[in-house]
Amino acid sequence: MKITDVKSAIIGNNIVIRVVTDKGIDGYGEVEEGKDFVQPLVSYYKDLILGCDPTNVEFVMRRIRRAGAFKPWGKIVSTIEMALWDIAGKDAGIPVYKLLGGKVRDRVRVYNGSFSNPNPPHPVADTPEKQGENILALRELPEGFTIVKNAGVFHGMGFFQSAGLDEPAYNTYPQEPEASWMLDNGSLLTEEALDAYIDHIARIKSVVKNRVGLALDCGPGMTAVDALKLAKALEPFNIVWLEDTIAGDYTPFTLAHVYRDITINTTTPIHTGEQIYLRQNFRELIENRAVNVIGPDPADVGGIAELKWIAEYSDLHGILMAPHGTIDGVFGMAALTHVCSTMPQNFIAYEYPAGHPDWWYDIVDGLPDPLLRDGHVTVWDKPGFGVEFNVNKASEYLREEDQDFFR
Ligand SMILES: [Mg+2]
Secondary structure, X not given: OOEEEEEEEEEOOEEXXXXXXXXXXXXXXXXXXXXXXXXXXXXXXXXXXXXXXXXXXXXXXXXXXXXXXXXXXXXXXXXXXXXXXXXXHHHHOOEHHHHOOOOOOOEEEEEEOOOOOOOOOOOOOOOHHHHHHHHHHHHHOOOOOOEEEXXXXXXXXXXXXXXXXXXXXXXXXXXXXOOOOOOOOOOEEOHHHHHHHHHHHHHHHHHHOOOOEEEEEOOOOOOHHHHHHHHHHOHHHOXXXXXXXXXXXXXXXXXXXXXXXXXXXXXXXXXXXXXXXXXXXXXXHHHOOOOOEEOOOHHHHOOHHHHHHXXXXXXXXXXXXXXXXXXXXXXXXXXXXXXHOOOOOOEOOEEEOOOOOHHHHHOEEOOOOOOEEOOEEEOOOOOEOOOEEOHHHHHOOOOHHHOOOOO
Protein backbone atom coordinates (compact mmCIF):
# COMPACT_ATOMS: atom_id res chain seq x y z
CA MET A 1 0.00 0.00 0.00
CA LYS A 2 1.23 3.49 -0.85
CA ILE A 3 0.26 7.01 0.17
CA THR A 4 -1.00 8.74 -2.97
CA ASP A 5 -2.27 12.05 -1.59
CA VAL A 6 -2.78 14.13 1.54
CA LYS A 7 -5.74 16.50 1.34
CA SER A 8 -7.26 19.01 3.67
CA ALA A 9 -10.60 20.75 3.90
CA ILE A 10 -12.30 23.07 6.34
CA ILE A 11 -15.50 21.39 7.49
CA GLY A 12 -17.51 23.30 10.05
CA ASN A 13 -15.07 24.71 12.55
CA ASN A 14 -12.21 22.31 11.84
CA ILE A 15 -9.54 21.47 9.34
CA VAL A 16 -9.80 17.81 8.39
CA ILE A 17 -6.86 15.94 6.88
CA ARG A 18 -7.37 12.95 4.63
CA VAL A 19 -4.48 10.61 3.83
CA VAL A 20 -5.32 8.76 0.60
CA THR A 21 -3.84 5.41 -0.48
CA ASP A 22 -3.73 3.31 -3.64
CA LYS A 23 -5.67 0.58 -1.82
CA GLY A 24 -8.86 2.56 -1.38
CA ILE A 25 -8.33 2.91 2.37
CA ASP A 26 -8.33 6.45 3.76
CA GLY A 27 -7.24 7.84 7.11
CA TYR A 28 -8.60 10.95 8.77
CA GLY A 29 -7.39 13.39 11.38
CA GLU A 30 -8.61 16.75 12.59
CA VAL A 31 -6.82 19.99 13.46
CA GLU A 32 -7.72 22.40 16.24
CA GLU A 33 -10.70 24.63 15.65
CA GLY A 34 -10.04 27.96 14.03
CA LYS A 35 -6.50 27.20 12.91
CA ASP A 36 -7.19 27.72 9.22
CA PHE A 37 -3.75 29.25 8.72
CA VAL A 38 -2.08 25.86 8.97
CA GLN A 39 -3.84 24.48 5.90
CA PRO A 40 -1.11 25.56 3.44
CA LEU A 41 1.43 23.51 5.43
CA VAL A 42 -0.23 20.25 4.43
CA SER A 43 1.32 20.16 0.97
CA TYR A 44 4.79 20.64 2.44
CA TYR A 45 4.47 17.49 4.55
CA LYS A 46 2.67 15.62 1.78
CA ASP A 47 5.67 15.87 -0.51
CA LEU A 48 7.81 14.17 2.15
CA ILE A 49 5.62 11.07 2.50
CA LEU A 50 4.12 10.35 -0.92
CA GLY A 51 4.79 6.74 -1.92
CA CYS A 52 5.42 5.52 1.64
CA ASP A 53 3.53 2.55 3.09
CA PRO A 54 1.20 4.22 5.64
CA THR A 55 1.00 1.09 7.79
CA ASN A 56 4.69 1.53 8.67
CA VAL A 57 3.63 4.46 10.81
CA GLU A 58 7.00 5.06 12.46
CA PHE A 59 8.84 4.93 9.12
CA VAL A 60 6.56 7.64 7.74
CA MET A 61 6.83 9.71 10.90
CA ARG A 62 10.62 9.75 10.70
CA ARG A 63 10.25 11.61 7.43
CA ILE A 64 8.16 14.43 8.86
CA ARG A 65 8.71 14.50 12.64
CA ARG A 66 11.98 16.43 12.29
CA ALA A 67 10.13 19.06 10.26
CA GLY A 68 7.66 19.81 13.05
CA ALA A 69 7.84 22.07 16.08
CA PHE A 70 5.69 23.64 18.79
CA LYS A 71 2.46 25.16 17.45
CA PRO A 72 1.47 25.45 14.68
CA TRP A 73 3.93 23.19 12.83
CA GLY A 74 3.47 20.14 15.04
CA LYS A 75 -0.27 20.21 14.44
CA ILE A 76 0.01 18.93 10.88
CA VAL A 77 2.65 16.34 11.78
CA SER A 78 0.46 15.13 14.65
CA THR A 79 -2.70 14.99 12.60
CA ILE A 80 -1.03 13.02 9.80
CA GLU A 81 0.17 10.54 12.43
CA MET A 82 -3.37 9.95 13.62
CA ALA A 83 -4.59 9.46 10.04
CA LEU A 84 -1.82 6.87 9.50
CA TRP A 85 -2.99 4.87 12.52
CA ASP A 86 -6.54 5.06 11.19
CA ILE A 87 -5.33 3.51 7.91
CA ALA A 88 -3.22 0.87 9.67
CA GLY A 89 -6.18 -0.20 11.78
CA LYS A 90 -8.57 -0.36 8.85
CA ASP A 91 -6.04 -2.35 6.80
CA ALA A 92 -5.55 -4.85 9.64
CA GLY A 93 -9.28 -4.93 10.38
CA ILE A 94 -8.79 -4.02 14.06
CA PRO A 95 -9.37 -0.94 16.25
CA VAL A 96 -6.42 1.40 16.69
CA TYR A 97 -6.26 0.73 20.44
CA LYS A 98 -5.13 -2.83 19.69
CA LEU A 99 -2.24 -1.49 17.62
CA LEU A 100 -1.19 0.64 20.62
CA GLY A 101 -0.94 -2.34 22.94
CA GLY A 102 -4.58 -3.05 23.72
CA LYS A 103 -7.11 -1.40 26.00
CA VAL A 104 -6.98 -1.72 29.78
CA ARG A 105 -10.35 0.00 30.33
CA ASP A 106 -13.68 -0.23 28.49
CA ARG A 107 -14.88 3.22 29.55
CA VAL A 108 -12.65 6.28 29.34
CA ARG A 109 -13.27 9.20 31.70
CA VAL A 110 -13.43 12.65 30.11
CA TYR A 111 -13.52 16.15 31.52
CA ASN A 112 -15.58 19.00 30.22
CA GLY A 113 -13.83 20.81 27.42
CA SER A 114 -15.75 22.23 24.46
CA PHE A 115 -19.09 20.62 25.31
CA SER A 116 -21.69 23.22 26.20
CA ASN A 117 -24.91 22.58 28.04
CA PRO A 118 -27.83 23.39 25.69
CA ASN A 119 -29.96 24.52 28.66
CA PRO A 120 -27.77 25.80 31.48
CA PRO A 121 -29.59 27.14 34.56
CA HIS A 122 -27.84 30.47 33.97
CA PRO A 123 -27.20 31.37 30.30
CA VAL A 124 -25.44 34.43 31.69
CA ALA A 125 -23.49 33.32 34.75
CA ASP A 126 -22.39 36.66 36.13
CA THR A 127 -21.65 35.52 39.67
CA PRO A 128 -19.43 32.71 40.97
CA GLU A 129 -22.50 31.10 42.55
CA LYS A 130 -24.27 30.97 39.17
CA GLN A 131 -21.12 29.53 37.60
CA GLY A 132 -21.16 26.89 40.32
CA GLU A 133 -24.77 26.00 39.54
CA ASN A 134 -23.91 25.71 35.84
CA ILE A 135 -21.08 23.33 36.76
CA LEU A 136 -23.40 21.20 38.88
CA ALA A 137 -25.85 21.09 35.97
CA LEU A 138 -23.17 19.51 33.75
CA ARG A 139 -23.06 16.67 36.27
CA GLU A 140 -26.84 16.24 36.12
CA LEU A 141 -26.99 15.90 32.32
CA PRO A 142 -27.05 12.39 30.83
CA GLU A 143 -23.48 13.17 29.70
CA GLY A 144 -22.75 13.51 33.42
CA PHE A 145 -19.37 15.24 33.57
CA THR A 146 -17.51 14.32 36.77
CA ILE A 147 -14.68 16.83 36.17
CA VAL A 148 -15.18 20.34 34.82
CA LYS A 149 -12.43 22.80 33.92
CA ASN A 150 -12.90 26.53 34.37
CA ALA A 151 -10.83 29.33 32.90
CA GLY A 152 -9.21 31.65 35.37
CA VAL A 153 -6.67 34.41 35.99
CA PHE A 154 -5.24 35.19 32.55
CA HIS A 155 -6.88 32.35 30.63
CA GLY A 156 -9.40 33.81 28.23
CA MET A 157 -9.82 36.79 30.57
CA GLY A 158 -13.20 35.44 31.65
CA PHE A 159 -12.41 35.71 35.33
CA PHE A 160 -11.42 39.35 35.21
CA GLN A 161 -14.67 40.21 33.50
CA SER A 162 -16.88 38.15 35.79
CA ALA A 163 -15.10 39.50 38.85
CA GLY A 164 -15.78 43.05 37.71
CA LEU A 165 -12.08 43.85 37.37
CA ASP A 166 -10.47 45.73 34.52
CA GLU A 167 -8.21 44.15 31.96
CA PRO A 168 -5.42 42.11 33.51
CA ALA A 169 -2.78 44.60 32.49
CA TYR A 170 -4.33 47.00 35.00
CA ASN A 171 -4.30 44.38 37.73
CA THR A 172 -0.58 43.76 37.57
CA TYR A 173 2.58 45.71 38.38
CA PRO A 174 3.86 47.24 36.22
CA GLN A 175 1.08 48.11 33.82
CA GLU A 176 1.89 46.89 30.35
CA PRO A 177 -1.24 47.43 28.31
CA GLU A 178 0.54 46.79 25.03
CA ALA A 179 1.99 43.44 26.13
CA SER A 180 0.95 40.36 24.18
CA TRP A 181 -1.21 38.42 26.61
CA MET A 182 -1.09 35.28 24.49
CA LEU A 183 2.59 34.80 25.16
CA ASP A 184 3.45 36.58 28.32
CA ASN A 185 1.43 38.44 30.92
CA GLY A 186 4.37 38.17 33.18
CA SER A 187 3.75 40.71 35.90
CA LEU A 188 2.92 40.44 39.57
CA LEU A 189 -0.82 40.45 40.26
CA THR A 190 -2.10 43.20 42.50
CA GLU A 191 -3.24 42.11 45.93
CA GLU A 192 -6.78 43.08 44.91
CA ALA A 193 -6.73 40.84 41.81
CA LEU A 194 -5.26 37.85 43.65
CA ASP A 195 -7.74 38.19 46.54
CA ALA A 196 -10.60 38.51 44.08
CA TYR A 197 -9.64 35.32 42.28
CA ILE A 198 -9.27 33.29 45.47
CA ASP A 199 -12.66 34.58 46.64
CA HIS A 200 -14.13 33.73 43.22
CA ILE A 201 -13.03 30.09 43.48
CA ALA A 202 -14.15 29.82 47.10
CA ARG A 203 -17.64 30.94 46.09
CA ILE A 204 -17.81 28.50 43.17
CA LYS A 205 -16.74 25.69 45.49
CA SER A 206 -19.32 26.69 48.09
CA VAL A 207 -21.93 25.66 45.52
CA VAL A 208 -20.20 22.78 43.75
CA LYS A 209 -18.75 21.27 46.95
CA ASN A 210 -17.26 17.84 46.20
CA ARG A 211 -19.95 16.78 43.72
CA VAL A 212 -17.90 17.66 40.62
CA GLY A 213 -14.12 17.79 40.34
CA LEU A 214 -13.05 21.34 39.56
CA ALA A 215 -9.91 21.97 37.50
CA LEU A 216 -8.61 25.49 36.80
CA ASP A 217 -6.79 26.67 33.69
CA CYS A 218 -4.99 29.77 34.84
CA GLY A 219 -2.61 31.21 32.40
CA PRO A 220 -0.08 31.16 31.09
CA GLY A 221 1.90 34.14 32.21
CA MET A 222 1.63 34.16 36.00
CA THR A 223 4.72 34.83 38.04
CA ALA A 224 6.05 31.94 40.11
CA VAL A 225 5.26 33.73 43.38
CA ASP A 226 1.65 34.43 42.39
CA ALA A 227 1.21 30.88 41.15
CA LEU A 228 2.52 29.51 44.45
CA LYS A 229 0.40 31.91 46.54
CA LEU A 230 -2.65 30.86 44.53
CA ALA A 231 -1.86 27.15 44.72
CA LYS A 232 -1.41 27.33 48.51
CA ALA A 233 -4.57 29.40 48.99
CA LEU A 234 -6.55 26.82 46.99
CA GLU A 235 -5.30 23.83 49.00
CA PRO A 236 -8.43 23.66 51.22
CA PHE A 237 -10.64 23.47 48.10
CA ASN A 238 -9.13 20.24 46.73
CA ILE A 239 -9.22 21.26 43.10
CA VAL A 240 -8.27 18.48 40.68
CA TRP A 241 -5.46 20.47 39.12
CA LEU A 242 -4.14 24.00 38.49
CA GLU A 243 -3.19 24.23 34.81
CA ASP A 244 -0.73 26.32 32.82
CA THR A 245 0.11 28.94 35.41
CA ILE A 246 3.59 29.66 34.02
CA ALA A 247 3.82 28.31 30.45
CA GLY A 248 1.26 26.60 28.22
CA ASP A 249 -1.21 27.30 25.43
CA TYR A 250 0.92 29.06 22.80
CA THR A 251 4.25 29.43 24.60
CA PRO A 252 7.00 27.69 22.61
CA PHE A 253 8.84 26.65 25.79
CA THR A 254 8.16 24.71 29.00
CA LEU A 255 9.95 26.42 31.95
CA ALA A 256 10.12 23.14 33.86
CA HIS A 257 12.51 24.57 36.46
CA VAL A 258 10.02 27.31 37.37
CA TYR A 259 7.17 24.83 37.60
CA ARG A 260 9.22 22.68 39.95
CA ASP A 261 9.58 25.51 42.48
CA ILE A 262 5.79 25.69 42.70
CA THR A 263 5.03 21.97 42.62
CA ILE A 264 7.29 20.96 45.49
CA ASN A 265 5.82 23.64 47.74
CA THR A 266 2.09 22.93 47.50
CA THR A 267 -0.38 20.06 47.71
CA THR A 268 -2.50 21.56 44.92
CA PRO A 269 -1.79 19.39 41.85
CA ILE A 270 0.11 21.40 39.23
CA HIS A 271 -0.55 20.68 35.54
CA THR A 272 0.95 21.71 32.19
CA GLY A 273 1.90 20.36 28.77
CA GLU A 274 -0.75 21.04 26.13
CA GLN A 275 1.56 23.12 23.92
CA ILE A 276 4.54 20.76 23.93
CA TYR A 277 5.80 18.97 20.81
CA LEU A 278 7.50 15.55 21.21
CA ARG A 279 8.56 13.38 24.12
CA GLN A 280 12.01 14.97 24.30
CA ASN A 281 10.44 18.24 25.39
CA PHE A 282 8.65 16.51 28.28
CA ARG A 283 11.83 14.95 29.66
CA GLU A 284 12.73 17.79 32.03
CA LEU A 285 9.18 18.10 33.37
CA ILE A 286 8.90 14.36 33.97
CA GLU A 287 12.34 13.42 35.26
CA ASN A 288 12.44 16.36 37.68
CA ARG A 289 8.82 15.76 38.68
CA ALA A 290 8.28 19.43 37.97
CA VAL A 291 4.50 18.97 37.78
CA ASN A 292 2.02 16.47 39.20
CA VAL A 293 -0.14 16.13 36.09
CA ILE A 294 0.74 16.51 32.42
CA GLY A 295 -1.65 17.10 29.57
CA PRO A 296 -0.12 16.59 26.12
CA ASP A 297 -2.50 17.15 23.24
CA PRO A 298 -2.36 14.40 20.60
CA ALA A 299 -2.84 17.08 17.95
CA ASP A 300 0.25 18.99 19.11
CA VAL A 301 2.59 16.47 20.72
CA GLY A 302 3.25 14.43 17.58
CA GLY A 303 0.31 12.05 17.64
CA ILE A 304 -1.14 9.22 19.70
CA ALA A 305 1.89 6.91 19.78
CA GLU A 306 3.92 9.86 21.12
CA LEU A 307 1.23 10.48 23.73
CA LYS A 308 1.22 6.82 24.73
CA TRP A 309 4.99 6.82 25.23
CA ILE A 310 4.80 9.95 27.40
CA ALA A 311 2.01 8.38 29.49
CA GLU A 312 4.16 5.34 30.22
CA TYR A 313 7.23 7.42 31.07
CA SER A 314 5.14 9.67 33.33
CA ASP A 315 3.74 6.64 35.13
CA LEU A 316 7.28 5.53 35.83
CA HIS A 317 7.83 8.85 37.62
CA GLY A 318 4.57 9.06 39.55
CA ILE A 319 3.07 11.71 37.30
CA LEU A 320 -0.61 11.68 36.30
CA MET A 321 -2.12 12.13 32.84
CA ALA A 322 -4.97 14.43 31.85
CA PRO A 323 -4.53 14.83 28.07
CA HIS A 324 -5.65 18.05 26.48
CA GLY A 325 -8.22 17.98 23.66
CA THR A 326 -7.95 20.92 21.36
CA ILE A 327 -11.34 21.48 19.84
CA ASP A 328 -10.80 18.61 17.44
CA GLY A 329 -14.33 17.41 16.97
CA VAL A 330 -15.25 13.79 16.48
CA PHE A 331 -12.02 12.47 14.93
CA GLY A 332 -9.95 14.04 17.69
CA MET A 333 -12.34 12.58 20.28
CA ALA A 334 -12.03 9.15 18.66
CA ALA A 335 -8.22 9.28 18.67
CA LEU A 336 -8.19 10.37 22.32
CA THR A 337 -10.57 7.58 23.32
CA HIS A 338 -8.44 4.92 21.63
CA VAL A 339 -5.11 6.03 23.07
CA CYS A 340 -6.44 6.80 26.56
CA SER A 341 -8.04 3.33 26.76
CA THR A 342 -4.49 1.92 26.61
CA MET A 343 -2.84 4.17 29.22
CA PRO A 344 -1.57 2.97 32.60
CA GLN A 345 -3.24 3.70 35.95
CA ASN A 346 -1.92 7.26 35.94
CA PHE A 347 -4.71 8.26 33.52
CA ILE A 348 -7.28 10.69 35.03
CA ALA A 349 -9.41 11.92 32.12
CA TYR A 350 -9.08 13.55 28.71
CA GLU A 351 -10.58 16.87 27.65
CA TYR A 352 -13.71 16.06 25.67
CA PRO A 353 -13.79 17.71 22.24
CA ALA A 354 -17.33 18.14 20.96
CA GLY A 355 -18.15 18.40 17.26
CA HIS A 356 -19.00 21.93 16.18
CA PRO A 357 -21.46 22.72 14.70
CA ASP A 358 -23.82 19.96 15.88
CA TRP A 359 -24.33 18.67 12.32
CA TRP A 360 -20.91 17.06 12.64
CA TYR A 361 -22.70 14.11 14.27
CA ASP A 362 -24.95 13.73 11.19
CA ILE A 363 -22.11 13.52 8.64
CA VAL A 364 -20.17 10.67 10.25
CA ASP A 365 -21.10 7.04 10.89
CA GLY A 366 -19.77 4.57 13.41
CA LEU A 367 -19.87 6.44 16.72
CA PRO A 368 -21.67 4.72 19.59
CA ASP A 369 -25.08 6.16 20.47
CA PRO A 370 -25.15 7.43 23.13
CA LEU A 371 -21.53 8.44 22.93
CA LEU A 372 -20.98 10.07 26.32
CA ARG A 373 -22.70 8.91 29.51
CA ASP A 374 -21.88 9.48 33.18
CA GLY A 375 -18.70 11.30 32.28
CA HIS A 376 -17.27 8.41 30.26
CA VAL A 377 -16.97 7.39 26.61
CA THR A 378 -17.39 3.67 26.05
CA VAL A 379 -14.66 2.34 23.76
CA TRP A 380 -16.04 1.03 20.48
CA ASP A 381 -14.71 -1.74 18.32
CA LYS A 382 -14.72 -0.90 14.63
CA PRO A 383 -11.49 -0.99 12.56
CA GLY A 384 -9.25 2.07 12.65
CA PHE A 385 -10.75 4.82 14.76
CA GLY A 386 -14.16 3.45 13.84
CA VAL A 387 -15.51 6.73 12.43
CA GLU A 388 -16.38 7.13 8.75
CA PHE A 389 -17.60 10.11 6.81
CA ASN A 390 -20.99 9.75 5.21
CA VAL A 391 -19.62 11.25 2.01
CA ASN A 392 -23.00 12.24 0.59
CA LYS A 393 -24.00 14.15 3.68
CA ALA A 394 -20.53 15.56 4.41
CA SER A 395 -20.12 16.83 0.84
CA GLU A 396 -22.96 19.26 1.43
CA TYR A 397 -20.78 21.10 3.93
CA LEU A 398 -17.65 21.37 1.77
CA ARG A 399 -16.56 24.86 0.82
CA GLU A 400 -16.27 25.75 -2.87
CA GLU A 401 -12.45 25.43 -2.80
CA ASP A 402 -12.58 22.02 -1.07
CA GLN A 403 -14.97 20.31 -3.49
CA ASP A 404 -12.45 17.61 -4.45
CA PHE A 405 -11.76 16.58 -0.83
CA PHE A 406 -13.54 13.23 -1.05
CA ARG A 407 -12.61 12.53 -4.70
MG1 LIG B 1 -5.02 24.81 28.97
